[in-house]
Amino acid sequence: MNRSAAGSLTVVGLGPGNPEQMTPEAAAAVAAAEDFFGYFPYLDRLSLRPDQRRHASDNREELARARAALQMAIAGGKVCVVSGGDPGVFAMAAAVCEAIEEGPSDWRDLEVLVVPGVTAMLAVAAKAGAPLGHDFCAISLSTNLKPWAIIEKRITAAAEAGFVIAFYNPVSKARPHQLSEALDLLRRHLPADVPVIFGRAAGRPNESIRVLPLADATSDMADMATCIIIGSAETRLIRRGDRQPLVYSPRSYTGGKA
Amino acid sequence: MNRSAAGSLTVVGLGPGNPEQMTPEAAAAVAAAEDFFGYFPYLDRLSLRPDQRRHASDNREELARARAALQMAIAGGKVCVVSGGDPGVFAMAAAVCEAIEEGPSDWRDLEVLVVPGVTAMLAVAAKAGAPLGHDFCAISLSTNLKPWAIIEKRITAAAEAGFVIAFYNPVSKARPHQLSEALDLLRRHLPADVPVIFGRAAGRPNESIRVLPLADATSDMADMATCIIIGSAETRLIRRGDRQPLVYSPRSYTGGKA
Numbered sequence: 001m002n003r004s005a006a007g008s009l010t011v012v013g014l015g016p017g018n019p020e021q022m023t024p025e026a027a028a029a030v031a032a033a034e035d036f037f038g039y040f041p042y043l044d045r046l047s048l049r050p051d052q053r054r055h056a057s058d059n060r061e062e063l064a065r066a067r068a069a070l071q072m073a074i075a076g077g078k079v080c081v082v083s084g085g086d087p088g089v090f091a092m093a094a095a096v097c098e099a100i101e102e103g104p105s106d107w108r109d110l111e112v113l114v115v116p117g118v119t120a121m122l123a124v125a126a127k128a129g130a131p132l133g134h135d136f137c138a139i140s141l142s143t144n145l146k147p148w149a150i151i152e153k154r155i156t157a158a159a160e161a162g163f164v165i166a167f168y169n170p171v172s173k174a175r176p177h178q179l180s181e182a183l184d185l186l187r188r189h190l191p192a193d194v195p196v197i198f199g200r201a202a203g204r205p206n207e208s209i210r211v212l213p214l215a216d217a218t219s220d221m222a223d224m225a226t227c228i229i230i231g232s233a234e235t236r237l238i239r240r241g242d243r244q245p246l247v248y249s250p251r252s253y254t255g256g257k258a
Numbered sequence: 259m260n261r262s263a264a265g266s267l268t269v270v271g272l273g274p275g276n277p278e279q280m281t282p283e284a285a286a287a288v289a290a291a292e293d294f295f296g297y298f299p300y301l302d303r304l305s306l307r308p309d310q311r312r313h314a315s316d317n318r319e320e321l322a323r324a325r326a327a328l329q330m331a332i333a334g335g336k337v338c339v340v341s342g343g344d345p346g347v348f349a350m351a352a353a354v355c356e357a358i359e360e361g362p363s364d365w366r367d368l369e370v371l372v373v374p375g376v377t378a379m380l381a382v383a384a385k386a387g388a389p390l391g392h393d394f395c396a397i398s399l400s401t402n403l404k405p406w407a408i409i410e411k412r413i414t415a416a417a418e419a420g421f422v423i424a425f426y427n428p429v430s431k432a433r434p435h436q437l438s439e440a441l442d443l444l445r446r447h448l449p450a451d452v453p454v455i456f457g458r459a460a461g462r463p464n465e466s467i468r469v470l471p472l473a474d475a476t477s478d479m480a481d482m483a484t485c486i487i488i489g490s491a492e493t494r495l496i497r498r499g500d501r502q503p504l505v506y507s508p509r510s511y512t513g514g515k516a
Contacts, residue, residue: 020283088383094391097506101496108498114384118374125346126372133352135412137395137421146511154393157419161412163395238359240366248355253404
């Protein structure tokens with residue numbers, strides 16, 4: 001390969017974890033690349049060839065990882081940056097764009113492709129029924145990147161306006177209390193029986209999907225890999241005997257089930 | 259096949275349109291089913307075998323379609339209901355759940371699986387950069403299913419709280435004026451230079467991705483198959499000479515770029 005030719009950078013979404021939920025487009029992008037940058041558990045999902053190189057890093061190192069990937073691409077590398085789920089949702093595509101904006105001007109000449117994937121909330125929602133069937137929002141609870149007051153404002157606005165809410169990054173060792181505060185805040189704005197879904201590893205052998213009323217939701221039901229979906233006042237729960245209940249948000253607005 | 263055995267119903271997301279963006283899980287679900295229900299353009303995407311049957315219907319017939327599919331499944335059929343994108347986002351999964359809740363009690367005993375897919379806003383976002391890289395929401399502009407006052411309330415709440423906004427179903431022949439009103443409303447709450455993306459057929463040969471400031475966005479830039487992404491006040495645009503600009507929403511909240 002001619003390493004003096006212009007390289008490229010592809011940001012690829014591997015999907016929620018089940019290989020059957022990764023798109024052929026993402027698989028082709030992985031096959032075409034030579035150098036792989038990403039959080040190590042995502043790189044662990046790939047079966048790389050001997051000629052493909054792995055550059056793993058820890059989480060909270062997204063911007064440094066993006067810069068390293070861009071440096072290798074501008075030098076002629078065929079570079080792939082991987083994210084779990086979709087790379088555009090609280091993930092590496094924004095970090096790569098940020099690095100390009102702040103970086104040397106020739107980084108703007110680089111070919112950058114983003115390959116979408118099934119993001120966690122869609123995989124969790126599918127396992128529960130259709131909780132995202134009406135207007136919804138996605139909020140990252142990470143206070144590494146924004147003040148808690150902004151998160152509280154958005155949770156309140158979303159609950160009051162009737163959005164179903166998906167929480168990403170709900171908890172970490174460095175911030176064990178935010179989810180508990182978020183759930184308390186939601187209880188002040190939503191009925192106690194609103195269905196809440198704690199979804200982890202959707203579609204994988206260690207999948208866990210737990211459905212319970214908002215009144216009973218507690219922060220110890222989540223870890224950093226959990227996606228939490230909070231229904232709106234319109235969200236319904238269908239009991240089904242031995243089968244798991246179905247949770248769905250009706251397409252039509254009815255003005256509240258109360 | 260023993261048609262007296264219990265049937266099953268699988269709701270499958272075909273992804274945004276490019277076959278390379280449909281998951282292997284969705285392809286396997288299509289291969290395993292015998293009867294297919296869906297809006298006719300989505301059924302047109304499938305290459306069915308001679309032993310597979312097609313039951314196409316028009317849009318705005320979602321609930322009747324769901325009931326017909328459930329009836330066939332409860333009678334022993336291996337039934338597949340298809341949606342474009344993800345079936346849980348303003349699509350057939352919620353219609354199937356609604357039909358089950360309102361239908362005969364034995365419909366609750368049926369095996370119902372939902373297979374997620376790449377929803378339109380993720381495919382459009384990937385083509386533009388990473389506009390959904392920070393907190394975001396999705397709103398259907400269809401007034402077939404909710405009053406315009408509720409839509410206005412949600413648009414205002416989302417814009418004021420700093421969410422990036424994706425509009426689904428932005429316009430139709432029956433409701434040509436909503437998008438224009440929605441854009442006017444957004445202009446009262448957001449800076450004039452906020453990037454807006456009009457995305458259509460992302461990933462397909464007839465793809466159209468148009469990026470322009472909110473001040474210049476007009477409703478004639480969209481049809482019913484367009485997904486529109488409205489940046490927040492934090493969303494950035496990176497100009498890149500001959501290449502299309504990159505639009506991204508930074509992972510960190512900065513308090514406004516002004």
